[in-house]
Amino acid sequence: MKYLNVALFLIVTFCLSTSISKAQKKPDFLDHLHDPWVDSLLNQMSLDQKIGQLFIVQAYSTEDKSPESVLADIRNNQVGGIIFMQGTAPRQAELTNQFQEASKIPLLIAIDGEWGPAFRLKDTPRYPVQMALGAIQEDSLIYEMGREIGEQFRRLGVHVNFAPVSDVNNNPDNPVINYRSFGENPENVARKAMLYANGMQDVHLLAVAKHFPGHGDTNVDSHLGLPVIKHSLTRLNEVEMYPFKKMVQEGIGGVMTAHIQVPALEPNPKLPASLSPAIIQQRLINEFGFGGMVFTDAMNMHGVTKLYQPGEAAVLALKAGNDMLEIVPDLDEAVMDVTKAVRENEISMEEIDLHCRKILALKKWLGLDSLKTVDLSNLQQDLNKPTYKLTQRLLHEKSITALINRDNLMPLQRLDTLRTAVISFGRTTETAFQKMASRYQRIDGFNIKKEATNAEIDELVRQLAPYNMVIIGIHNLNLSPTRNYGTTPGMSYLIKQLRDKTKIVSVFGNAYALDKIDGIETANGLILSYQENTITEELSAQAIYGSIAVDGRLPVNVNAYFRLNDGISIQKVDRLKYTIPEEVKVSSSYLERRIDSIAMLGINDKAYPGCQVLIAIDGKVILSKSYGYHTYDKQEPVLEDDLYDIASVTKVTGALPALIRLYDERKFKLDMPFSFYWPAFRGTDKEKMTSRQILAHQARLKPWIPFWQNELNKNGNLRSAVFRETPDQEFNIRVSSHLYMDHNNINHMYDEIKDSQLLTRTKYTYSDLGFMIFPKIIEELSGENYEQYLAENFYQPLGATTITYNAYKHFPERRIVPTEQDDNFRHELLRGYVHDEGASMLGGVSGNAGIFSSANDLAKLMQMYLQFGHYGGVTYLDSTSMAEFTRVQYPRNENRRGLAFDKPYIDNYKNTLENAFPAVSASPESFGHTGFTGTFVWMDPKYNILFIFLSNRVYPTRNNNKLSRLNIRPAMHQTIYDALFRGL
Template sequence: MKTLNQLLYLVFLCLFVSVSQAQNRPEFLKYMNDQWVDSTLSKMTLEEKVGQLFVIQMYSKEPLPIDHPVLDKISRHHIGGIIFMQGLPEQQLEITNQLQAASKTPLLITMDGEWGPGFRLKNTPKYPVQIALGAIQQDSLIYQMGYEIGSQMKRLGVHVNFAPVADVNSNPSNPVINYRSFGEEPQKVAHKTWLYAKGMQDAGILAVAKHFPGHGDTKTDSHLGLPVIRHDFARLEQVELYPFKHLINEGIGGVMTAHLHVESYDPDNSLPASLSTNLIQNKLIDDLGFEGIVVTDAMNMHGVSKQFSAGEATVKALQAGNDLLEIVPNLTERIEAVKTAIQKGELSEAAITHKCRKVLALKKWLKLDHYQPASPDHLHEDLHQPEYRLTKRLLHEQSLTLLKNEDQLLPLQELDTLKIAAVSVGTTRETHFQRMLANYMSVDFFTLPEKATTNDLNSLNAKLSSYNLIIYGIHDMRLSVSGKYGTTSIMNDAIAKLPGRKQVVALFGNPYALNYLTNASQGNALLVTYQENRITEELAAQAIFGAINVSGKLPVNVNQTFRLNQGLLLKKNGRFKYTVPEEAGFSSVKLKTQIDSIVNLGIKEQAFPGCQVLVAKNGKIVFHEAYGYFTYDKKRPVKQTDIYDWASLTKITGPLPALIKLHGEKKFKLDMPFSFYWPDFRNTDKEKITSREILAHQGRLKPYIAYYQEAMRKDGHLKTSVFRDHPTTLFNLRVSTNLYMNNHYIDNIYSEIRDSELLPSKKYAYSGLAFFLYPRIIKDLTGQDYEKYLQSQFYKPLGANTVTYNAYKRFPKSIIVPTEQDNLFRKELLQGFVHDEGASMMGGVSGNAGLFGNATDLAKIMQMYMQYGEYGGEQLMDSASVREFTRIQYPKNKNRRGLGFDKPYIDNQKKKLKDAYPAVEASPESFGHSGFTGTFTWADPKEQLLFIFFSNRIYPSRDNTKLFKLNIRPALHQAIYDSLF
């Protein structure tokens, strides 16, 4: 019988070993018998061993004085670690080094960094809250986040992060976990929690999962009282304990025990789990097999401190199986209580020694046996690496959850049919959400404060009566259930369905708030972002217009309407995404440094008073900066939304899109004589010149005619038969502020073009003459007014609502960048009136110049070209026609031009930068144009790279040619290519 028992024991042992091998042990345990651990432990007194089991709190809001109590506790009690609370990163690092220098045994430096160092420290990275991460369907970024948080902690001199939260939040009214949980589905919570933890541990930081055995179904805040869990064993195993079992099997290094009472495990008392032998020693350690560090939640929380004295709670916590006690007031009392318990036999010294050995093994794994102080050098840069910003942004993006989308309203299409009001509810400020919406089309802004009255709401609704789409942003909410998540009845009333108007609601907060914003479900579309910051506001706006995909799913049950795993897929439609350079393959540091350097040189040398630079790649705008001022008096800084005179960029943004579209419709043929479309050329020397030749600047047309000079007398005064200083029936073609032209004089301009001499040979010679004629040709071919045609066919569908002729009619001078002080012809500073003299004599509406707009709207037009006529899910022109117009037409004649478009030098990539045009690395497929006023744009389909440069280099005079002499535009363009990874 004895032999049989031995055999059964051996079988059991083998099974146990195989199970144990399947479970990953925490890595630090391999150092349990390390020489440094043994040596350090052998030199410790009992009091020193006990001291290693305590972690006391520290703040880094101010420098560490020499008489700080923590220094005394380190020297007298030999504490094991510090937990840092609120403060500053630089201050914390300095204090850490001071404390480590004062400690005989290196300290464990710990933090609560549930969503990164920013959970506690100002000016440090802060990732999305866990409920947002719970909505993400592709989890690899959660591991990346964990690794980055681990790296950031390590850089700060931190060794242990009391994160992630492994609680399954099944109670919408949970006041303490709630948004801190990955959600309500145990399997997903377990999976995501481990990815986060593994990332940190791979970075060399101990992860501590909390709050064992599960704090997700509680109604009491354990900081204020003792929550109670009343579920039976089966439910606990399936839900609350499930993530912890998974984490233990995967190799989590630490587990934090909770101050809550679980009736099933301790039915005869109100013992907190953190002090329960049944839950910690029997369940966590013996049953689940956890061998890592067990740490209590903060011992100053009322969930434990209201029932027991400091000494009692400490002894019970150690008896129950905890290895570390966190945030321990009354430290002396606690240590004395432990020593007394050992003397009484309530605690064994062997148990204390074993716990201390685990702490030392952890310190060995953390390489504290060869402790090196953290360096303060470049701390800010190290904590704010561009890759960290990208990860944070992508996490927020992938968490966005679309809960409603009636009739596929989103992404918004047919922008030309929409009149949009963006209402920010709960705030009085203009929001990032509204400003990003306005990047896509013209949007009017309204606000409704949190404390608005019914009269305020009625007044707002009256103003909204003329709009056919209302986009509501719900702002300034709370993440926690306290105060109904910051919602009010007026906020709910504000988003009530308005008859005859479609509505989109973007909720910048916790989805549980939908229990109080019941009217949100009445809208046509509902988008949840989980929290509010600049990134989530901007991403929500981008999602609404189709710039990004939306794929998040609710990680919790909100109510009977919005259920777990609910979330609609929304596919992007090709509109611009706004993001950080790294997402498009740039080094943001290199890109900004090089652009700043070149631009600042231009401003310093007075090549221009101010400028803008926009860079987009792969349909993503990754850089858009404004520099300098409107003028050299430095009174008005340049802003990204400012309006510029595009000058010759008009050629490729005014008549050219119309001609490409008409070509695709077979209404405009390139090899047909131009005189077919402009009969005035018939029976002249220009009769047989083709449209292709003219558009490729190989039609022998002379470059330019100074039309205004023909309207001047010899004394320099303008002819009164042509110009007047006030409008009349005959003189109503406005040229500038106080100058009006005879309506019929345009015919003289046409005649001058017709009668101009041809150049002697067919070779490349840039000419703008034909572009004066295209507006009338386009009107004849379409049967529509030229401007109205452009607006209806291109600008409005693109959402390019700032693009216009005669900007003075639509925009205040305060946002229009001035060009030249014209002392010869118009006798004024030109601001809102086209600079080009010829275009001004066409009433500001011409094909060679005259368009105004901002950089973002020019980018839409250029991106449409780069996508061969498609933008925002709409094919606005024939793709084959775009390809034809953007290719070199006469390369054998050494003519680099496309049809209307400029192209790189034919052998450009073999040239040095000073001789190249534009950038050396611009591909042969690329195209663009430059403008006399100091504008430039270039698109490279091969690299999917777009560059826009706006300046007013001719202020105050066109004699300023430093922009060219300093080679500013090619240098900027090349710097962009150089900044690619």
Template sequence: MKKLTILILLITFFAGSLTAIEKPGFLKYSNDQWVDSLMKTLTVDQKIGQLFMIQAYSNQKNQKTEEILKQIIQFQVGGVIFMQGGPLAQSQICNSFQKASNVPLLVAIDGETGLGFRLDSTINYPAQMALGAIADDSLIYRMGFEIGEQFRRLGIHMNMAPVSDININPANPVINYRSFGEDKIQVARKSWLYASGMQDAGVLATAKHFPGHGDTQTDSHLRLPVINRTKSELDSLELFPFSFLINKGIGAVMTGHLQVPALESNTKIPATLSSRIIKNKLKKDLGFEGLIITDAMNMKGVGKVSSAELVVRALKAGNDMVEIVPNLGKAIQAVKLAVKSGIITKDEIDSKCRKILAIKKWIGLDQHKLIETKNLVSDLNQNKYLLTKSQLYEKSLTVIENKNNILPIQKLDTLKIASLALGSVQITSFQRMLSNYTQVDHFNISQNPSDTEIAELLNQLKSYNLVITGIHGLGLYPSRRFGITDQQIRLTEGLDSQHTIFAFFGNPYALPNFPQLKNAQSLVVAYQDDKDVEELAAQLIFGARDAAGKLPVTVKDFYPIQSGIGIRNIQRLKYTLPEGVNINSGYLQHLIDSIAELGIEAKAFPGCQVLIAKGGNVIMNKSYGFLTYDKISPVQNDVLYDLASITKIAAPLPAVMKLYDEKKINLDAPLSNYFTEFKKSNKAELTVRDVLTHQARLQPYIPFYLERETKSILRKRAFKDQPSDQFPIRISKDMYVRNDFEKQVISDIVKSPLLSKKEFVYSDLGFGLLRFVTERLTTMTFQEYLNKEFYKPLGANSVGFKPYERYPIPQIAPTEDDQTFRKELLQGFVHDEMAAVLGGVSGNAGLFSNANDLAKVMQMYLQQGYYGGKQYISPETINEFTKVQFPQSSNHRALGFDKSNPLTRDEKNKFPATDASPESYGHTGFTGTFVWMDPKNQLLFIFLSNRVYPSRSHTAISDLNIQTSMHQAIYDAIQNGLN
């Protein structure tokens, strides 16, 4: 029923569009005063000059500015089409051209995918074949409008796009991926959305290549292609998009260098020179009144006679403007002679010239201003444009194999994953993004590996039960088999297809060259090899993004047109621009950068990591500064920080929540039920709820490493500088603790006096003991349980204790140069003394992580215990643990979490941000760490630093209120929006 409804809507849409012709908007200016005055003042020769569009470059290799200036002055040409170059150089050259021209120039570019199709330092939107896979056509209109905005900013008024050819022939050597596909309705609709977006932005759109260049194996740049279709076939297929666009109001049509026997019986006359095709078919039958412009007249497909003669024939055939003539002077002279001899009438010249001037009026050239070069490149690369590009790529991603529903990937703890970049010897953007989700080992191999290299690689990959393979470096055209090598094919055949996911970054027509891909567990077609689409494909594979793309073409013997399997995301973190959540990137980055740089300059910390996520979208994951003040090792996003007390909400708390869900822990039962050492002590009746809210009357802290009497001398016979059977537990680089010291810690806590009053007093002791409670209830070590139930399934692989056992020391931020206890700089070993004497594993401190992996744990909380396809903790438990437990008292803590309380925060060092909602919660860490979640605003903020380097006495981070100021800056950016 749904399909029938869509079909009826499409029929209605197209039927309505073909009944009433919408004329090009510029035609209303045909008799405008400005146009009339020019027509009266221009000589015939000058009017002839208006019919020519000459070629210009802004790159140094092809720049011939002075020569073109002379042509503009001498022949008074109507327009310039720019080719390769850069925006700044082009703007300066264009300004000089406009100054030299008596009549403002119509400036064009062949920008099928935007400015980046021709110019460096500009945006290249997806190719039209990728756009053909998209269901959300509103994005294509937005792209067209944005391209129009960028063109106008650069002083460009006309785009030689969209390609409106239906690519019927997979072997087409010139159209191919430049087409929206092989479905005439899709091609027509998407062409118009692209064109109308541009025209609404004030840029003339050009449908090409009339009457249709899709069914050929010949490149018209080299020789004349033949379109062997009957007239009825042409009317129903090739001409359909052009007819549709004409009825909608397309401004211009480009005629193609094509031999079309059904429309032009003389096989020596290409469409460009055929009055039957242009005057009879395009103008009379289809009713087109807009600008008709030739394809480049220097292409070999147009003919072998002199260019001057061809230009006369092109204008006589009905073209209004000729583009890129090899010998301009001779061509103009030939047209003049044709007018004098009556081959072309003055009325014809006037009609063509008036049309061109009307276009110039429509685009505002009657009040033309030169291009402002200030901020030009940044204006052309605004993040709102980059966001649209990213969204287009995302919507184009097409899953055409998904055996056993392997996508999106789940059960990360059961997988040993390798990534293989086939065709790239360097780590790709695809691989880097894969690593954001879990541990992935990366392998790279060239397009031409030796047999030995292939064998070695395949042998290495045997130890993995999932290989994610990106196929890179493919050609977009079918010549030379899309650049695919025999070695690439052989390597894919050697992969275990039952344990392989392929991401194909190329033209889908190339798929049959890899027969093995049909047997893969999953195949994602990404259409192009671009950084954005690589990152998005990785996000799709891990369940952060949906897949809704459909193949816009038939892949012979593989997949029919419209193949595509819908994939729904499973709420893993996405990585996107702030604009994706309605925040201005520049504004947010300025605020965060300035605060981070202030902290570094003031030596509040040598460096830091900042992660911001909104609505599950990571909009900033950035590292600042260095690991130490000597500025040798810059902070990278994979650097691990000592989380200090954030451990409380990232280790024992999720464990207690899960055990509470399983009814193994009662919050209002005595902790002594689970920690029996308390049963005969003064702590026998302390409840779990009171411990979690820091009102159990426990001492704030005990210096376990010091003699109890002196509290200044290290405990005797407790520590050694060398390991032994009695001292096997390493607590720093050069210190080991006695194997039974854990019992000493427990004994000291049991014997400690209780505070006199039941009120909030922050204490590490109760949380430290939760490690033992977890281990006793689960019969697993604390790290094993957390890995099994949380960190490994979440893909939070860097979150853990004792990082020195798992990571290179240089990858871990140092903390304090501890001259009181361990007598060394601590790097890779926990800073907190209680956690240290417990061997680095405790419930109060000891966890290390980078910001990205910690975010997975915290986002799980924000998503009501759900993440990546798994419900870790029930929503009811999340709600219970994140609410204030004793609202009538002065204790405003949740269970384990700190809470936002605007009424009780200090003015000097209040946290969290003033604008954080009362529902928000989080925690801080002594080492300079901070994490806060706001469910109302769906905001996650993580700040990791080593502010205690080289000494804990440094208080600048709190004196300057760095963390809270940064937190508030995010809310300010949210309020500012995209302004």
């Protein structure tokens, strides 16, 4: 032979153990080299069949591509494999079955799936690009990704994945590798590439490391020309070839050779590495000891075709040591020339047999000796399992890299001090980044096109004058170096114009793009997420607000400001995280199907026109969904940020946090007579009742007083001495859109409470009356306006800015869900005005009712309770106080109540779902509250569950009790426990 030492080839490949050190792992499929099926089939094959096995032809699974040319190659040349290009999974599976049926010898099905099936196929899982994976410190996730990709491809009938890219990219201008590489550190690349490979190979998908001997430091695309790597042998060993050598030692099954010229390894300037015996046979096989499958890169690339004819290149590739040749431009010519080379002893028959034996051994390892067709049923569902989506999310999350965090700005704290603008530069409509930021605090969103002029940017800067915090998302970038990675001069201009603003910049793109945005190093905070999609946008916002930790490290050198391995760890704070159910080991399909079904049952049976549902476990929101409409005319769908009148949930949302805070400060004592704080009760039968008794509904107070009905004249009309339709100095208590009350009547209401008759027995009786007084007591003890106290101490710091009294004052009507058509007292549809009549006569501000909120903002306060007073890195309430307020106070009196909080029925677990409250599985430690308008909040510290249900079941009338009759809230609540106990 001209180039190949046949004896050495036989020793290395056929007798692998003599050339691989004991510490080196051989590819698993080599165990089948002498399998009876391999021996039998090889002995039966003709020369034409053996040569045909050495070629892989391309196929497309798009509907517009005919499979006839592939079928012809199978019939005429008996090719060994197919590589699928663009298309869809169902079509590819159909074609795979068709091709396998047409082939006498089972086909290897291959694909380029560098970040999973979505690299080639629509509507399939898309994992992060390898540059992002290079930033991850938690390497085990990359193995899990590889295993999942292996499962997906095997389900699809694929046997070989031409991945991972194992090139060390150290050239920002590399047009073909770049973001496809794990980065610039050879050890990091080697480790992560092998983890990815091991994951695939552990489920019997052959992994192929590419592009040997290293395509990272090039500025020419080998699809278009022949790149030259001019480094010394020392440098090549330390950098470019290092990952491949390590992966060979650890058992990589396949290696793809590159169409690049490397003078230090191959002096012939016209001989690419893919055709070089010195590089493949001598370096990869002999020196490194690689005995697995050697594949060429696509032979139709200009790095080869500009130098050689197809047949000539095919002969050279086989003589160099490649086992299989991918996408030869003229297969008939290539087969003919290889056949001629064998007959003329330019290539020995022994070499052909050895290549074929390896290919057949691989097919045996893959189970192709008992070929099964791809099952077409449920294919798309199987490829898109929610557990796969979880891994995608976690990989993106762990890759996020903080490069600047001056004065520990992130995670953002003291939200009440921030007026925040969130700009999406490069997008003209609201982005997922902006929407997620709005879940944490009230923000104003601004969008500006990518090609914005300086004048347009100046106008934006003018609008930003009132804001003391600006968050900028840089969108619509290119992953490749094309046009400076998609950056524009306007991006730099905006940052410079905001030089005096506190600003955080989040870049959704290639790390190298940072070098193209002048002044970005002046930002107060800088977050890099490596690519742009809904997941990275949402997670970047969550990183800024601290609901996820940040620990990524830059995998490449960018410039003098941003160097390899740079990255600032940012600890998360205990704010709500938004994710998918699988993160807490709950099946999303099960949970959503059941919750959707129950929610729609209520809507279809007209228990309520619409609702919001929020579920969090372990501080992670796993479902936040709106159903139905504001009213039954179906004109306004319920949106996530719409506000509901939460009715008696006000008791634990308004008065209670203030009382616990005052209790912490020893300004409020539970067992002190209530009359100490409310002198009006002194000298009455209520003088000795305690605040504990009132909060636990154990004070013998009447449930309620029909205050407005007591102000009717003998004709049944409201007394004009108390109510008027136009306001003035005295009639300044607004009860509804057109009704005003004399403010002096509030004192009369308090007198009615004072003079009300006590119940005869001391037992649990739910009462609003004491809660109506608490706001005045809170003002007296705190020295502040009640609403202002709540906003400044709780709602605003929590970022819960939709929690408010009198929603009509603060929000447009379209965002407020209406309650009842009140035809008795206020004679209007109530929208933004409190439903509870007593609370309305207190100006809409009471401790028993009056608060409006979205489910998302209500969740922040309730999660703070669930975390026993702590949220977002801030302690709002003492944990021992929370323990006191959430325990059952009078169990011996069959009173299940905590202090303001409701509790499960005593021995609730013994009940059926129909008779339980709330859910049968709710722990005795759990607590919450219900609301008359159809609302419900419940926290369970044993299982770390938060459940919020908001509806307007009183629309159009309170007489609609279907919500209770259908058992909607307990059924939903129990579903959460069922899903948690059921697991994945």
